[in-house]
Amino acid sequence: MQSIIKSNNLNDDIRQILSNIKFDKLFILTDEHTINLCLPLLSQVDMINNANKIVISSNDSNKTLENLSHIWKQLTENGATRHSLLINLGGGMITDIGGFASATFKRGIKYINIPTTLLGAVDAAVGGKTGINFEGFKNEIGAFYPAKHVLISSHFFSTLNKNDILSGYAEMIKHSLISNNEEWQELLKLDIENIDYEWLNDALFRSVSIKEDIVKKDPFEHNIRKALNLGHTIGHAFESFALDNNKPVLHGYAVAWGMIPELYLSHKLCNFPKDKLQETVRFIHSNYGYMSISCDDYNQLYEIMRHDKKNANSSAINFTLLSDIGEIIIDQVIDEELIYQSLDFYRDSVGL
Ligand SMILES: NC(=O)c1ccc[n+]([C@@H]2O[C@H](COP(=O)([O-])OP(=O)(O)OC[C@H]3O[C@@H](n4cnc5c(N)ncnc54)[C@H](O)[C@@H]3O)[C@@H](O)[C@H]2O)c1
Numbered sequence: 458m459q460s461i462i463k464s465n466n467l468n469d470d471i472r473q474i475l476s477n478i479k480f481d482k483l484f485i486l487t488d489e490h491t492i493n494l495c496l497p498l499l500s501q502v503d504m505i506n507n508a509n510k511i512v513i514s515s516n517d518s519n520k521t522l523e524n525l526s527h528i529w530k531q532l533t534e535n536g537a538t539r540h541s542l543l544i545n546l547g548g549g550m551i552t553d554i555g556g557f558a559s560a561t562f563k564r565g566i567k568y569i570n571i572p573t574t575l576l577g578a579v580d581a582a583v584g585g586k587t588g589i590n591f592e593g594f595k596n597e598i599g600a601f602y603p604a605k606h607v608l609i610s611s612h613f614f615s616t617l618n619k620n621d622i623l624s625g626y627a628e629m630i631k632h633s634l635i636s637n638n639e640e641w642q643e644l645l646k647l648d649i650e651n652i653d654y655e656w657l658n659d660a661l662f663r664s665v666s667i668k669e670d671i672v673k674k675d676p677f678e679h680n681i682r683k684a685l686n687l688g689h690t691i692g693h694a695f696e697s698f699a700l701d702n703n704k705p706v707l708h709g710y711a712v713a714w715g716m717i718p719e720l721y722l723s724h725k726l727c728n729f730p731k732d733k734l735q736e737t738v739r740f741i742h743s744n745y746g747y748m749s750i751s752c753d754d755y756n757q758l759y760e761i762m763r764h765d766k767k768n769a770n771s772s773a774i775n776f777t778l779l780s781d782i783g784e785i786i787i788d789q790v791i792d793e794e795l796i797y798q799s800l801d802f803y804r805d806s807v808g809l
């Protein structure tokens with residue numbers, strides 16, 4: 458199981474971690490932004506300064522086989538062995554591809570994730586899912602291969618823009634919904650124009666613990682880990698739909714919008730309380746705006762949902778729903794008509 462370190466002193470904590478792991482060579486994977494914006498924050502650690510750097514282009518569109526192969530090549534050319542260590546310093550794109558490179562290089566080397574985006578810290582870097590996109594399908598090739606350590610620090614977030622903060626925050630809202638009422642109420646207090654970073658840091662650490670507890674109970678997603686898929690069945694469809702139409706949206710935004718119809722389904726089928734539905738919808742609409750869809754798009758969205766990895770077969774679309782905050786109901790198969798109705802609700806809610 459991976460250890461998750463909620464760090465208040467980055468350089469000291471990294472030094473300590475590195476001194477407790479046996480390895481021969483150290484490699485650091487960054488993207489073109491995190492090498493300049495984030496690596497300097499670790500400059501007090503000699504081992505990091507002397508490590509081999511591997512740099513790839515940024516963003517999800519570069520989570521490709523070509524870049525995976527580039528990482529393998531850099532490891533090979535610079536003498537990596539089975540006993541080498543890789544540090545992934547970046548957002549979810551870097552921790553996903555770097556984690557998968559670690560899973561596959563010489564049948565698996567140790568790695569550490571240092572997430573530098575809120576989405577990475579609260580979600581992507583934690584829990585052992587690694588992979589790349591392939592043939593237009595997101596995360597099509599991958600492995601469960603947890604990092605040895607995940608070092609989480611909000612120090613990196615000052616250079617993130619508002620949209621990237623909100624993208625990660627959507628996963629925190631999701632964690633609160635599958636956890637407890639107090640957490641959900643606390644998170645709805647966010648003032649995005651005037652972020653209190655100390656408050657965000659505490660909320661982040663609590664949020665990571667929620668995910669950590671769930672993953673510990675069910676690392677391979679046979680049952681309770683499916684709770685983390687709340688908002689993601691329709692959210693992924695929104696995300697792929699936007700990508701197909703050349704208007705990509707951030708993952709967390711798609712999840713936030715996906716939670717609107719999925720909480721509606723929770724209300725309809727499991728009696729999720731109406732006032733909590735309305736409050737969550739209001740929060741999402743006012744912070745995330747909306748993605749424009751019309752009823753002519755429903756069929757395309759439905760087809761995308763049918764191809765989701767989470768389905769047992771392509772005619773049964775699998776949802777995680779809630780009967781209340783923290784009351785999780787997994788493996789709900791929902792028919793086409795009701796899904797369309799939930800999309801109507803989404804459009805009504807955001808004024809389309
Ligand atoms: N493995 C999982 O469980 C899991 C879960 C959720 C998402 N993901 C994956 O995570 C990826 C999305 O993650 P993301 O939103 O972190 O995206 P990302 O890694 O693409 O980063 C977004 C952008 O922010 C930049 N950036 C990173 N850190 C920065 C910083 N501190 N300051 C300024 N800019 C910075 C990056 O260079 C990039 O341009 C997707 O590929 C998604 O599939 C994986």
Ligand SMILES: [Zn+2]
Nearest residue numbers: 580628708712
């Ligand atoms: Zn997600």
